[in-house]
Amino acid sequence: MSTSNWLLLGIVLFVLVDFSSGMLIDYLNERRKEQPLSPEGAQIFNPAEYAKSMAYGAAKYRFEMLTNLISTVVILCAIILGWFAWLDAQLRDRLSNNLLITVVFIGILIVISTITNIPAGYYSTFVIEEKFGFNKSTKKLFFQDAAKQLLISLAVGLPLIYAVAWIYQELQNQFWFVAWILFAAFSLFMFIFGTRIFLPMFNKLKPLPEGELRTAVEDYCQTQGFPLSKLYEMDASKRSTKLNAFFSGMGKVKIIGLYDTLIEKLTVEETVAVLAHEVGHYKRKHVYTMFAFSNVQTLVILSLMGWLLGNPNLSKALGSDTPSFHLSMLAFFLLFTPVSTVLGLINNSFSRHNEYQADQYSIDTYPNARVHLHSALKKLSRESLSNLNPHPVYVAVHYSHPPILDRLANLK
Template sequence: MIELIVFTLVAAFVLEASLEQLNQGSALKKPDPLVADLYDKTGREKSIKYGAEKNRSSLLSSALSLSVLILALTFGWFADLDRQISKSIDNALLTSLVFIWLLSVISWWISLPFTLYSTFSIEKRYGFNTTTLKLFIVDSVKGTLISLVIGGPVLALVIWLYQEFQGSFWIYAWALVAAVSLFMFMFGTKLILPLFNKLTPLPGGDLRTAISNYCDSQGYSLKNLYVMDGSKRSTKANAFFSGLGKSKTIVLFDTLIEKLTQDEIVAVLAHEIGHYKKRHTLASFTASNFQTFAIFALFGWALQYDQLSETLGAATPSFHLSALTFFILLTPLQIVFGLINNSLSRRNELAADTFAAQTYKRAPMRSALSKISTDSLSNLTPHPLYVAFNYTHPPLVARLRNVG
């Protein structure tokens, strides 16, 4: 089975590398007349170079992770680590927790040089990065603490459920994960985001009046509309909708407000309200729960096979070693789920654009999309396969054509 595990990992990497390669070639293609004059010659060259540098860095990062994983599989490092932890901790649940935590720490350190290079070299050189090293460290510490405080107990409960219920644990574990993700879905923006960013209600003035008039016309309450200080990390403009029902929230980055005209900002806001009106968040939440249900069901079934642990070189099977093998072997299914989710998301983006064009105005929606795209040096001619695997938002040409 170890051959199958290595094959799965290598195949996933080859797929990723081939898609990057295809996309590199596609970036050099002549753009559609719709977007042909959005970049001047230097702008286009800059966009191609930026894309190439980002691709190279992410491929190198994947290649390093893959190499370390293959070494670990070949030399039985996972079983060694398991033995070391079990020696000092005489408790199966704690052993699993420490093992999983250590693996995530190690993988964080492996990708750290690439994260640093991407943030402080690539993003900096192209004028996007505003993160300081101090902020980067503070963010990392906060991120780790949050994952320990929220992820730790959830993981501990899942392992405990497995110890108590064995074969039928997965249904309880799924229900637990679904409940936690529902909570995060509704309150994540309110509880977690303020730990990283300052959210302020949009101040009174022309923009607020224009937004308020539009919201009134749509019967949408303006209660949770915030401006976020995105500029403290990047100059890239963004906006998003989150939450369900009463917890619905729209966040506009300060960079968006700075770069777009008033009409364009209202159009972007109308797009976000479109996500709410068309129940997109509810749909994607439901879809992701179906997927975790399928994954947990498979996981529950697979855990009865001790070979999952033994193939990593362990003498005694354990939850964490079996889980590791299981999730590597699950990669093809995860890729299929990714394709489905991306396609669903891209369809929703087009529907939200249409909503904004119909309920507000067409022209500012078009110019806002063009500005946001070119401002972030995005690739105007991505390869369709690369889009299918990686894009949650359609390429600019498709969005402009859809808005009409």
Template sequence: MEAQTLFYLIIAILIFDFVLDRILSYLNYTWYSKSIPSDVTDVYDTTEYERSQEYKKTNFKFGLISSSVSFVAILMFLFLDGFAIVDTWARSIADNEILVAIVFFGIIAVAGELISLPFSYFGTFVIEQRFGFNKTTKKTFLIDKVKGWLLTAILGGGLLAIVILCYQWAGDSFWWYVWILVIAISLLMNMFYARLFVPLFNKQVPLQEGSLKTKIKTYAETVGFQLDKIFIIDGSKRSTKANAYFSGFGSEKRVTLYDTLVDKLTEEEIVAVLAHEVGHYKKKHIIYNLLASTLTTGFTLWLFSIFVDSALLSQALGVENPSFHIGLIAFGLLYAPISTITGIVMSSLSRKFEYQADRYAQETYEAAPLIAALKTLSKTSLSNLTPHPAFVFFNYSHPSLSQRIQAMNKH
């Protein structure tokens, strides 16, 4: 295969991905006005339903514009040999391959941020503000961005340097060592994410003694689930939308409740939501997801090791001499179809796990408060009650609200 042929294959993949995404979004858009399933007709009243329709349509149009801008930008970058130009700039600044790669990706990251930042700002302070979700101040928005950039530079740059060192030391076998490194990082992130990284952006305080904590602990004891760390996080600092999650293993295991969740749900509904999360633990979904993610990462790294130093890949991007960072970019672009397939598999597995966790909550607590909680959360976030099946298949990690309720009502 010639470099020019490979270049046009990359272009074709990008076009296919963009068109597929737009088709799926449009199909979903056409279902906004579908009749609401009978089991969720009580989620919205007429005024709220009209507001949810407007919210969905606004986001559809906004997504079309933002994705189109990004798509056109990457196509222009490719046709104008942008990667070759950035590679030349990076080599004029540094002569060490690791530093060249860090500078290269730094320039790419800055360019990407310049494109995405206006859309991020508009989405937060215009769309989310207009529909009453946004609680983020401009100061918080800026501080979050700066913290995110610093974390990306420090952690991303450090990881990139280690990966290239592995490549320089081990050659084509580098992927084994990087795979082990990624596994270790994944375990550490699962263990200590809430303790180390969440405090950089949010305040977490232990749940005070009271009826809610008593009910949570009583439920946990009835199902043999040790739960000593229950925290409230100030989610209302940024949004009115609610959430809750478990994190960590062993002694680091904790549940985190958004203050917005505590405000909007009854205590029985909160316990039901936590029963669902406990179901994920009891059914070993966390472990299965880690295993699936680990295997996918290993396969990806192995495949990358075959092409990392390919002159053909580099030349397809207009760069004559192959290098790790150029090979990584080219491989990433070519890997998109495989990524789509693995994404579909992982999403399907996730939806299956959600049904199982719902069933666990139903069997060990009650279905009614969980259903009521899911309806309230859908209502307060103006969720789509009539998603297109194809859009769900490709994009949803959770079944639709109606599907979850129907599954619980069968038992």
């Protein structure tokens, strides 16, 4: 068997292993969910709410099985039947500039994947979320969001792809290093300004209005030297009833956002305890460690790409005899699936560790935060019908935050 056929076999195998292990983990998680309500769980849900949380989990599980199955079948068809190579050949007939072919090829994949994801997003929002009382979005807002997301991915993704392909074409040997500098600069920009630039395209951010909450927040922020001007209330309630808060940015360009749903449903003390958790992410420099780790990952990926991308068998594995940057890159990422799974596990474990640290920061810096954060997290879980008994493997793969009962136990 030729090298390209071995590569094709490897790609198909990885897609199948990724799919079946994902299905298995989902199944284990679904099975483990069905447990009698524990005394700890009873602090969050009454029996009716608990039953509802399980029904919500089951609805999401069934839908995820279906969408995973469909997307895997489509990907396998595209790989085995040579749809990617066909698209490449069509573009090659019409365009002569290699860089332009790469940009249009990736652009078409972005458009197709966004459009084909719309039905799943629609069902998830207007059927599942609606049924469980979470959805506040309108159809108009939903389609506006989808259109904006598509335009942003094209506007950000295509120039980046052009630059990377150009670097590869001009400097094959130093590709990995120069492309890494480019990605590091880009991710630095996104870590600093990403939320600042893109969030206002979807949500309105406004300063906290005068009142009891603002006074309490002012007092706390003063003890922390955190400028109140960086704190915003966000109109999350136009899409969902779920509550949350976030920290984003670096150095002087930082934002803490509190969802209006959070402010509405938590007491003043609970809200400040959550805010203190977000300040903890800032003070413990979690953004910097995440940034450093993401750059190490990019370096690993790009050095492997620099080493392997010149091999014409990568494009050939996807059915094209004319080697191209985009087909080789696509084949590379399909073969890279096991490594990205491992990187995802490390990322999530890192992130869960940071959540405990931020909780600890809240306890250390806000009086009685142990009690207030405890009750805030219980409300958060109740209002989003969280799964009380996720499977540990599912947690390792999918959870960026610790499971709620572990987090509450840690606060005790």
